[in-house]
Amino acid sequence: MEAAKKRGMQSVAFEDPPVLASWAAVVGPKEGQGPWAKDFDWIFDDYSIGEKTWEKAESKMLRETVKLAISKGNYQSRDIEMMLAGDLLNQIVATSFAAREIGVPLLGLYGACSTMAESLALGAMLVDGGFFNRVSASACSHHHTAERQFRFPTEQGIQRTPSSQWTATAAGAVILDRLGSGPRITCATLGRVIDLGQSDSADMGSAMAPAAVDTIKTHFQDLKRPVDYYDLIVTGDLGKVGMAVAQQLFVKEGIVPQPNYSDCGVLLYDDSQGVDSGGSGCGCSACMLCGPLLKKMVEGKLNRLLLVATGALMSPTTQHQGETIPAIAHAVAIENQ
Amino acid sequence: MEAAKKRGMQSVAFEDPPVLASWAAVVGPKEGQGPWAKDFDWIFDDYSIGEKTWEKAESKMLRETVKLAISKGNYQSRDIEMMLAGDLLNQIVATSFAAREIGVPLLGLYGACSTMAESLALGAMLVDGGFFNRVSASACSHHHTAERQFRFPTEQGIQRTPSSQWTATAAGAVILDRLGSGPRITCATLGRVIDLGQSDSADMGSAMAPAAVDTIKTHFQDLKRPVDYYDLIVTGDLGKVGMAVAQQLFVKEGIVPQPNYSDCGVLLYDDSQGVDSGGSGCGCSACMLCGPLLKKMVEGKLNRLLLVATGALMSPTTQHQGETIPAIAHAVAIENQ
Numbered sequence: 001m002e003a004a005k006k007r008g009m010q011s012v013a014f015e016d017p018p019v020l021a022s023w024a025a026v027v028g029p030k031e032g033q034g035p036w037a038k039d040f041d042w043i044f045d046d047y048s049i050g051e052k053t054w055e056k057a058e059s060k061m062l063r064e065t066v067k068l069a070i071s072k073g074n075y076q077s078r079d080i081e082m083m084l085a086g087d088l089l090n091q092i093v094a095t096s097f098a099a100r101e102i103g104v105p106l107l108g109l110y111g112a113c114s115t116m117a118e119s120l121a122l123g124a125m126l127v128d129g130g131f132f133n134r135v136s137a138s139a140c141s142h143h144h145t146a147e148r149q150f151r152f153p154t155e156q157g158i159q160r161t162p163s164s165q166w167t168a169t170a171a172g173a174v175i176l177d178r179l180g181s182g183p184r185i186t187c188a189t190l191g192r193v194i195d196l197g198q199s200d201s202a203d204m205g206s207a208m209a210p211a212a213v214d215t216i217k218t219h220f221q222d223l224k225r226p227v228d229y230y231d232l233i234v235t236g237d238l239g240k241v242g243m244a245v246a247q248q249l250f251v252k253e254g255i256v257p258q259p260n261y262s263d264c265g266v267l268l269y270d271d272s273q274g275v276d277s278g279g280s281g282c283g284c285s286a287c288m289l290c291g292p293l294l295k296k297m298v299e300g301k302l303n304r305l306l307l308v309a310t311g312a313l314m315s316p317t318t319q320h321q322g323e324t325i326p327a328i329a330h331a332v333a334i335e336n337q
Numbered sequence: 338m339e340a341a342k343k344r345g346m347q348s349v350a351f352e353d354p355p356v357l358a359s360w361a362a363v364v365g366p367k368e369g370q371g372p373w374a375k376d377f378d379w380i381f382d383d384y385s386i387g388e389k390t391w392e393k394a395e396s397k398m399l400r401e402t403v404k405l406a407i408s409k410g411n412y413q414s415r416d417i418e419m420m421l422a423g424d425l426l427n428q429i430v431a432t433s434f435a436a437r438e439i440g441v442p443l444l445g446l447y448g449a450c451s452t453m454a455e456s457l458a459l460g461a462m463l464v465d466g467g468f469f470n471r472v473s474a475s476a477c478s479h480h481h482t483a484e485r486q487f488r489f490p491t492e493q494g495i496q497r498t499p500s501s502q503w504t505a506t507a508a509g510a511v512i513l514d515r516l517g518s519g520p521r522i523t524c525a526t527l528g529r530v531i532d533l534g535q536s537d538s539a540d541m542g543s544a545m546a547p548a549a550v551d552t553i554k555t556h557f558q559d560l561k562r563p564v565d566y567y568d569l570i571v572t573g574d575l576g577k578v579g580m581a582v583a584q585q586l587f588v589k590e591g592i593v594p595q596p597n598y599s600d601c602g603v604l605l606y607d608d609s610q611g612v613d614s615g616g617s618g619c620g621c622s623a624c625m626l627c628g629p630l631l632k633k634m635v636e637g638k639l640n641r642l643l644l645v646a647t648g649a650l651m652s653p654t655t656q657h658q659g660e661t662i663p664a665i666a667h668a669v670a671i672e673n674q
Binding site (some may be wrong): 004005009012052053055056066082083086088089090091092093096097098099103104105106107108109110111112118122125126128129130131133190191192193194195231314315316317318321323326328 | 346347350373389390392393395418419423425426427428429430433435438440441442443444445446447448449455459462463465466467468469486528529530531532616649650652653654655658660663665
């Protein structure tokens, strides 16, 4: 029995790094009007996608994204041995109902907006650990389902604060394969729950920034990689406000802010789109990864990417009960080798 | 690169079966008045456990259960490299807030009442795969938080139907260790989402029974074990109504019902306790496993146990939107070797 493969307390390095064999990104109308329209597989023009409710639309979006990733890789559904997925809805129903249609065994996850990295990290462990040959890792969010569940129904037209973020209507799915060619997940760092006492749910970026920096710092320590190792370090959805907090914390922690650091929430939309601090939601980092970022990796414009998806783990109930916002961040390193 | 270790599409067998090195079960007052009082580690006599809200109480219960499992095994929190856990609350806040206090990295799971088996199966893969030496797997539920979230606030005194189940106030936690002595997780079968069209959330047992039978049938096929291999096959929380459905489906599927089959939801309470069809909630199978069942294994009264935790994956929103109830079941085999 060998010693565990992990390096440091929270990080694992893969012996046979699983391959990102195919992927898909599907987004809603607003995301399709942003800077990355040409990099998404499908932009739907109606938030209901032909369904009677937004929740059903969200589930359909995830289902179609996973199916698209399967078909883009020339796989059949039966080739996928396990679906790891999650979303923001209560009881992750977008995921469960999508899995019902796809027919693949499900491991349901909840990591709020950190879910894409959680599913990739876990999926990579299950493949590299020798348990499965091929799994899907995915996550999604929908602006209108999230707003009415976490804040106010969008029909009410409640005024937004400058620090608030815009939940992306988007989904991303990756097929991880033991064999094949493509970028690989080489290592991952799983996050601790960090809560520095921020309680304003209209400023989730500030709540999540310390968790992101904690995970990034741990990643570099555990893996003994220099801070300029990556071509791009991208956090999940800190937005402009949270990204500024993260950059301050980088200095405090001795990680000098790099020109190679950015945030999916800042990148996803154009400044003119009225999203205040930026994008958020599980789908934000999921669609940025499975759209523009992996495209850049295939083109060789990026070779070493660290995706650090971030999640704010509160619920409306904990907010009403006066709790602060616990946050988490999981990091996965994706590399051309 | 070797072929995957799994046997069949949905099942994995462990090369070095992880050890259940320690465990703890904590329950509420009603569960402490049932048949298994002497087998639980702590029975609290007040649903609020000194907290201001039931949600905070639920999180405290999970936190204390995990800490108790850690200390019973003579571990420190820092010895535990990963916490895999989930609960029924929106955004699994009982889990996230518990993890905030424990300080261990978190992989948040949502499998409704199947969570205990999901966390054990995943935890065993992470340990046997060589990624971690020691992880905790846990789940919890609280009667009053679940009732007000999924059905009606208990203060309303709404009449219950005979097929309804009583969400257990309970938590269970296991420390899985790569080394050491104790019962071991030898194999696991991960479930598909099954939905045969049942839509009555006051009869979750009937919705979950087909998923339980599907997973059990797949388990025996994949692992090529005879149906009388186990001393006890125990489903999570089908209750009396669901267990009767499962027994009919066993006959239909050619798995003759065995005297060694039972259900945690049927076992947890005494008939006199007014729980209608029986117990439910993530905590139901979690406390039965970590209380009486593992005690019987240590005493040698049980040597081969198949825990098949079952989850109903609906939400109040999907119910209101006219959806039927998707269900899932994950199985873990725990054996004295």
